[in-house]
Amino acid sequence: MPANSMEELVSLCKRRGFIFPSSDIYGGLQGLYDYGPLGVELKNNLKAAWWRSMVYDRDDVEGLDASILTKPTTLQYSGHEATFTDPMVDCRNCKGRFRADHLEAAKCPNCGSGDLTEPRDFNLMFKTAVGPVDDGSSFAYLRPETAQAIFTNFKNVLDATSRRLPFGIAQIGKAFRNEITPRNFIFRVREFEQMELEFFVRPGEDDAWHERWVELRLEWWEQQGVPRDRIELYHVPQDELAHYSKATVDLMYHFPHGVEELEGIANRTDFDLGAHSKGQADLGITSNVPDNRDSNARLAVQDLEAKKWFVPFVIEPSAGVDRGFLAVLNEAYQEQDLGDGKSRTVLSLPSHLAPIKAAVLPLKRNHEGIVAKAKGLKQELQRLGLGRILFEDTGNIGKGYRRHDEVGTPYCMTVDFDSLEDNSVTVRSRDTMEQSRMAMADIPAFLRENLAS
Ligand code: ATP
Numbered sequence: 001m002p003a004n005s006m007e008e009l010v011s012l013c014k015r016r017g018f019i020f021p022s023s024d025i026y027g028g029l030q031g032l033y034d035y036g037p038l039g040v041e042l043k044n045n046l047k048a049a050w051w052r053s054m055v056y057d058r059d060d061v062e063g064l065d066a067s068i069l070t071k072p073t074t075l076q077y078s079g080h081e082a083t084f085t086d087p088m089v090d091c092r093n094c095k096g097r098f099r100a101d102h103l104e105a106a107k108c109p110n111c112g113s114g115d116l117t118e119p120r121d122f123n124l125m126f127k128t129a130v131g132p133v134d135d136g137s138s139f140a141y142l143r144p145e146t147a148q149a150i151f152t153n154f155k156n157v158l159d160a161t162s163r164r165l166p167f168g169i170a171q172i173g174k175a176f177r178n179e180i181t182p183r184n185f186i187f188r189v190r191e192f193e194q195m196e197l198e199f200f201v202r203p204g205e206d207d208a209w210h211e212r213w214v215e216l217r218l219e220w221w222e223q224q225g226v227p228r229d230r231i232e233l234y235h236v237p238q239d240e241l242a243h244y245s246k247a248t249v250d251l252m253y254h255f256p257h258g259v260e261e262l263e264g265i266a267n268r269t270d271f272d273l274g275a276h277s278k279g280q281a282d283l284g285i286t287s288n289v290p291d292n293r294d295s296n297a298r299l300a301v302q303d304l305e306a307k308k309w310f311v312p313f314v315i316e317p318s319a320g321v322d323r324g325f326l327a328v329l330n331e332a333y334q335e336q337d338l339g340d341g342k343s344r345t346v347l348s349l350p351s352h353l354a355p356i357k358a359a360v361l362p363l364k365r366n367h368e369g370i371v372a373k374a375k376g377l378k379q380e381l382q383r384l385g386l387g388r389i390l391f392e393d394t395g396n397i398g399k400g401y402r403r404h405d406e407v408g409t410p411y412c413m414t415v416d417f418d419s420l421e422d423n424s425v426t427v428r429s430r431d432t433m434e435q436s437r438m439a440m441a442d443i444p445a446f447l448r449e450n451l452a453s
Contacts, residue, residue: 009256009329012329012345018407019033022034033185038407045387046324046353047321049223051063053223060168062157062167062169064169065173068173069128070141070148074152074276075148078272084124086101087119088122089103089119090117098180122178125141125144125176126142126176127140145175148272150169151198151299165301169200170197171194173193178190184255194320196319197213200313202310203311203312206267213315217317231254234251244269244272248265253323256330262320265315268316278291278292278296283309287311334347344402344405345406351451356389357409359404359409362374363395363397363417370419373420377443410451411427423439
């Protein structure tokens with residue numbers, strides 16, 4: 001069980017090239033981070049695992065990759081313009097601005113002054129000008145969630161694929177929120193990625209599907225190395241629900257800074273599809289949401305037997321990639337005592353998430369024969385399509401093993417003088433630290449078997 005501090009994770013991320021503060025050489029920009037050489041691999045692997053489980057392993061989900069810039073009308077009818085706000089107070093003394101619901105006393109957390117304004121709503125959406133003239137007349141929002149483009153594309157996807165309920169649309173992509181107090185490393189940032197599924201079901205079947213998706217998502221996190229007993233379920237009380245939700249279950253993970261939301265699984269009812277539809281009265285549909293005078297689409301489906309139209313309900317598992325990254329890293333990170341005053345840092349990632357799957361190390365730097373053999377092995381293994389295989393010519397094998405333990409590389413292969421004669425190499429395992437000799441010809445099958453998870 002990890003008992004890691006955020007500082008340990010931040011330090012590993014910077015030192016080994018997982019994550020850097022954004023705009024670092026200019027002093028940084030608060031609430032933004034850049035993923036480095038290993039971070040981008042781990043993040044891509046996490047997203048690929050989600051996509052595989054949502055789109056490839058199921059036969060009732062289609063994918064989508066929609067624009068980030070979003071027409072204001074979309075976010076007007078979705079309710080985000082009116083409600084996507086946090087209550088803020090300003091300190092008249094130091095001019096600091098804070099979330100009213102995060103204040104512990106009626107005092108400024110910065111300077112301690114009690115001279116605070118009344119709470120005011122602050123919209124979290126970023127705006128940007130569209131087109132050559134920036135006079136405020138033509139702007140778009142940077143989407144605050146990926147979900148809305150799934151709803152506005154509902155009919156396009158349905159027409160293109162002839163799907164029947166229940167079916168889902170999955171999307172992974174950036175979302176932006178002007179968080180007042182970005183903090184806790186990549187936990188709360190202003191630019192992040194979401195992995196969202198909108199799963200459309202018949203009204204009446206929504207509660208059962210909601211429960212099912214909570215279970216499926218817990219199973220998935222377990223496969224990423226985040227065990228069930230490290231996640232608490234929070235059934236959001238009625239008075240805290242978002243405007244579109246009938247019921248929401250948050251998966252609360254034990255992050256290093258506390259138990260907080262990793263993923264939210266909401267029953268969004270027929271709110272969004274209804275809100276983006278033009279009047280549907282002539283289809284016999286009455287809706288609880290205000291009439292939409294700007295949309296030209298009807299986001300409804302027909303019940304062929306009953307010959308009736310209805311608006312599907314939607315269950316939404318919405319996970320943060322960055323929070324997922326942090327959880328996976330936290331679970332995998334261990335300081336191991338090896339006895340005799342020795343220790344090692346090891347990242348016990350599931351192999352499908354490891355940034356580097358195997359490293360090929362020549363025993364002797366610049367030795368023509370050994371280097372050529374090692375490079376040949378790297379190329380051959382790379383072609384297996386298992387992910388990144390690294391050739392690394394640093395010459396210090398012991399240090400190489402330690403470094404690869406620290407970044408989670410499951411296997412290192414050392415090519416030495418004997419390899420030139422017998423075509424075998426030393427294979428060293430991250431988890432057991434055992435070393436064994438293996439014929440080069442057997443390595444592809446070994447990796448295929450041991451890296452498949
Ligand atoms: P919180 O209450 O922590 O602000 P939220 O309930 O507003 O989160 P949702 O709108 O449910 O979050 O978004 C779905 C997921 O997107 C969250 O579970 C989280 O993983 C991720 N997410 C939301 N806001 C951020 C953020 N500022 N930084 C990183 N990830 C975020």
